[in-house]
Amino acid sequence: MDLSTTYLGMSLRTPLVPSASPLSEEIDTIKRMEDAGAAGVVLYSLFEEQLTRERTGLHHHLTHGTESYAEALTYFPEPITFHLGPEGYLDHIRKAKEAVDIPIIASLNGASVGGWTDYAHQMQQAGADALELNLYAIPTDMQVTGEQIETTYIEILTAIKSVVSIPVALKLSPFFSAMAHMAHCFDAARADALVLFNRFYQPDIDLETLEVGPHILFSTPQELRLPLRWIAILYDHIQADLAATSGIHTAEDVLKVLMAGASITMMCSALLQHGVDHIRTVEQGMRDWMEAHEYVSVRQLQGSMSQRQCPDPEAFERSQYMHTLQSYKLM
Numbered sequence: 406m407d408l409s410t411t412y413l414g415m416s417l418r419t420p421l422v423p424s425a426s427p428l429s430e431e432i433d434t435i436k437r438m439e440d441a442g443a444a445g446v447v448l449y450s451l452f453e454e455q456l457t458r459e460r461t462g463l464h465h466h467l468t469h470g471t472e473s474y475a476e477a478l479t480y481f482p483e484p485i486t487f488h489l490g491p492e493g494y495l496d497h498i499r500k501a502k503e504a505v506d507i508p509i510i511a512s513l514n515g516a517s518v519g520g521w522t523d524y525a526h527q528m529q530q531a532g533a534d535a536l537e538l539n540l541y542a543i544p545t546d547m548q549v550t551g552e553q554i555e556t557t558y559i560e561i562l563t564a565i566k567s568v569v570s571i572p573v574a575l576k577l578s579p580f581f582s583a584m585a586h587m588a589h590c591f592d593a594a595r596a597d598a599l600v601l602f603n604r605f606y607q608p609d610i611d612l613e614t615l616e617v618g619p620h621i622l623f624s625t626p627q628e629l630r631l632p633l634r635w636i637a638i639l640y641d642h643i644q645a646d647l648a649a650t651s652g653i654h655t656a657e658d659v660l661k662v663l664m665a666g667a668s669i670t671m672m673c674s675a676l677l678q679h680g681v682d683h684i685r686t687v688e689q690g691m692r693d694w695m696e697a698h699e700y701v702s703v704r705q706l707q708g709s710m711s712q713r714q715c716p717d718p719e720a721f722e723r724s725q726y727m728h729t730l731q732s733y734k735l736m
Contacts, residue, residue: 406692407702410444412646412668413535413572413597415508417444419691420663420703421684424650424671425450425512425539425576432497432504434681441684445508447671448501450539451494451528453513453520491524498531508534510574514541518564525565525573535572538565541603551582555590562594574598574648578605579631588639598646599639600671601632623674628652633665637721640666640711656690663703664710 408419425447428434435446494511501509511533515521525536538561544554558575565573579602581587588599609620629652636647649662650671659670675683700706708714712721 406695406700407704408688408691410668410703410707412445412648413510413574415445415534415572417508417669418442419444419688420659420667420669421688422447422510422648422669422671423676423681423684424673425537426673426677428673428676428681429501430497432500435501435509436504438676438681438684439505439507441681442688443507443681443684444669445510445534446501446505447510447537448494448497448512450512450514450541451491451524453515453524491527495527495531498528498533502532510535510537512537512539512576514539515561518561521561522564522568526568529569529571533571535574535597536565536569537574537576537600538562539576539603540578541576541605543605555581555587558587559590559594562591562596566595572597574600574646576600576603576650578603579635584635585638585642588635588643588645592643592645596645598648598668599643600648600650601635602651604628604651623678624652624654626652626654626658629658629661632667633662634721636662636667637665637711637715640708641713656687656694659687659691660694660706661710663706664708666708666711668707 410417410420412420412422419442421443422445423429423438423443427449428438429446429448438446498509498511509532511528511531513521513524513528513536515524515538521538528536540558540561542554562573562575573596575591575596575598577587577599591599604624606619606621608617610617629649632649632651636649639647646668647666648669648671649665649667650673653659653662653670653672654675662670672684672687675687679686695701695706712718
């Protein structure tokens with residue numbers, strides 16, 4: 406049985422790829438994921454804002470109070486001589502490449518066009534096989550329009566494609582007003598893949614401390630419905646590969662999005678909950694189902710239930726809404 410697939414121009418043994426998460430922070434865990442059957446690994450994201458805060462914090466602590474005593478001005482070197490930046494992340498890429506044989510995909514969340522391009526180029530130089538741009542932003546400025554945000558995303562992609570030769574994937578949110586149009590625009594701007602969808606972590610209020618803080622909730626298989634729909638709609642309409650993320654927990658989840666048209670499936674919550682050996686369980690589940698249903702390859706599955714190929718194309722659009730409501734009956 407052939408479970409191989411292609412993604413970002415790379416041949417992968419299976420469509421099972423751990424997504425960006427804390428699991429990739431340790432080289433030993435990356436090796437364990439490879440041993441469990443991961444076809445590739447997306448590293449945890451490098452956030453430009455974090456690097457900026459580190460530089461700002463160091464500058465503050467090195468210069469605070471130095472005007473009090475003349476000799477204090479020369480006690481520490483000027484902050485410009487400190488090379489704070491993505492060195493730790495770049496070194497992690499190099500070590501991961503040395504430790505495993507599967508592709509290593511770097512993940513970047515920038516805050517400025519200049520930052521995006523600079524770090525992307527350095528990640529390529531460090532040996533990353535591909536780059537995933539994590540477009541994780543909450544647009545709260547009431548003066549910024551949706552069109553401006555969309556234009557900025559296109560500019561970021563275009564700028565990065567101009568400085569790197571490795572494949573570039575975009576990890577998108579589902580909150581575009583015209584998702585199909587934006588997918589077309591990203592495709593025209595030469596995105597090599599679209600990863601659907603980014604999962605925003607929402608804040609929560611602690612009623613005892615009256616503080617607002619993060620509250621991480623694992624994804625559930627029900628969240629698969631959104632990427633499933635859009636992958637099925639976009640499949641065979643754009644050149645970019647399609648990757649499914651959010652809600653991938655079981656072999657059945659993987660099989661569904663492959664039928665919708667995904668090239669690969671990405672898991673995070675399932676691995677955090679069940680351990681990295683869960684990859685092996687999912688792969689065996691895929692093999693069992695495919696054997697029972699006489700499928701011989703992932704390529705035979707891929708896109709077979711996309712909007713273009715399925716018997717009822719309207720099932721992925723609004724006309725199915727009324728049918729769904731009418732199908733529910735109160736007990």
